Amino acid sequence: MMRHLFALCALAAVGALACAAGVSAKPQTIHPGELWPDDRGNHVQAHGGGILKQGKTYYWFGEYRSRDNDPNLRYVGCYSSQDLVHWKFHEPALKLADPENLGERWVLERPKVFYNARTKMYIMYFHLDSGNYSLARVGIATSKKADRDYKYLKSFRPLGQISRDIGQFVDDDGSAYLIFEDRPNGFHIARLSDDYLTVERDVCLIPMHMEGGAVVHYQGLYYAIGSALTGWNPNPNKYATATSLAGPWSEFKDIAPPEANTYGAQSTMMLKVVGPKATTVIFMGDLWKPKTQWDSRYLWMPVEIGDGKLTLPSPHDWTLDVKTGEAEIVSATPPAAPAAPSP
Template sequence: MFLTLFLATVCTSVSAQKQKGIHPGEIWPDTDGNHIQAHGGGITKIKDIYYWYGESRAKDLDPQYRYVSCYASKDLTNWKFKGNVLKMTAPDSLASNWVLERPKVYFNKKTNKYVMYLHIDVNYKLANMGIAVSDNPTGPFTYVKRFKPLGFESRDIGQFIDDDGTAYIIFEDRPSGGFRIARLSDDYMDVEKNMSLIKARIEGGAIVNYKGLYYCLGSGLTGWKPNPNKYATATSLEGPWTEFKDIATLETKTYGSQSSMLIKVVGSKKTTVLFTGDIWKPDTQWDSRYLWMPLQIEDGKLWLPAPTPWKIDIKTGETTILKKD
């Protein structure tokens, strides 16, 4: 019995040890040694702490609820589980097979509120946005409402904060034949102005402003199955946007991942843009993985290198490729 306890302690210690780098496609343990459950998520930075919000797909969750998890990190590598910050039953008497996806959290400096946007749906026909709010980044968040932004359908949503601090949301508007970039209201509690309708059949939209040029990318409409993600550029969010080009070789299908968000790390020596994507496993969703990699981006061209272990220095913004074990 003592030997069993000893071995269990050793195993827990090993699995929970500090991560020295990011290993795309592998189990990503949090500081407790558990695989991170933050799928389809987004990253919000408050001072020197990054908060990662996502869909929890853990095995032991009560099926009558939908959960949004939260993790915190200072280095984008080692993440501490802060709990499930939103736990919801079906809002407004929706059917029991309702879905809650793609949580994105914005901090509003004027109201000191944390505003969470969600995709809420039933059979992927309702096509609503939802909003929940909290006074703290680690919740609890309280559901407020669901709606069709500016009267349009909304499925996958993406988050973007421009360099001037203006907050935008990206959402797929299938009947209009593309996806929209829209500005949020001053209090972030509504979608205020349509900036662009990009005529491309794309979901999982993500945007970054890099050296004065906007890069927008997303994946094709193939459900859980991966496909070649593509990107376009523009000098303004209102466009015009260039034609979409592949971010990786076609046969890799974005290395089995789907775009979730682009993270810009501005360091003392370098500004690095990170591709964050989900490797979905629909039959074993709790085992879905993540593909995070620094992008090669310059002069209007963007490329996702083949995934390999790597690390980032948050202070300098520099990344280093690690030797594979």
């Protein structure tokens, strides 16, 4: 009898540790458009963000827009998870005062973090701007640790071009790219230098005026998505395909019914989860609330992708198993979505 009790206690302890680490033996449910609590019960503040995977741990970086932020600082939030559902809060990875005398309403947006295996450094890119968006540069901060201690390094215009919204892409061969919106010319996909501290060369300039850019490589094709230039207001996000990042790219098509305006969301990244049973591509989007930015939500959904087609299903609860790569939509009716943003 005592052996059985010890065995049950051991199993319970293992289960508790697994829960504490954000690991579960069964698929976990994601609720698009709802409050997304972290391990403290607070809504995740990682807007306009990106995901970095290190080993079995995913790090989610994004704009930390808490109500009690110091108005003189800008913050980059950082959370970690092993199942992409349960997120552990870390202190903001970056707390930055105005780095270049940009003025009271200066901007830090869309942070993305790359890991450089050669230098063993974490490099954070973000859109850095003045309040009237006239600077249009990328800023860089670096750290030796994934989740903290980022220090501001510099800002510049990549390839001498305007840069507003940025995205990140790491190809299957490990090469790293910055995606940036250059309003006079279009949508750049540019390769980073070996140390990731600058942009080495333009791989492709797609002559489309799009922001919220993201790229994924799936079954031999590259898929690029982005949104139109409508500020906070949602619009029909579109996608194109190519066999090479350099193009040529196909015409852009809607990822969802155009009247749905991408279900109120704007793209920020496409995340590929590869497992032994399936490969799932997740559309990561922001449901912006400009007047209550701390309450802005997230729309994460598995896309239907393949043979040159990409479709974003309407928001429903869905499960994800990061160990097998499998995703499944589980709810019969969509969850309540937040009100559409106003200018």
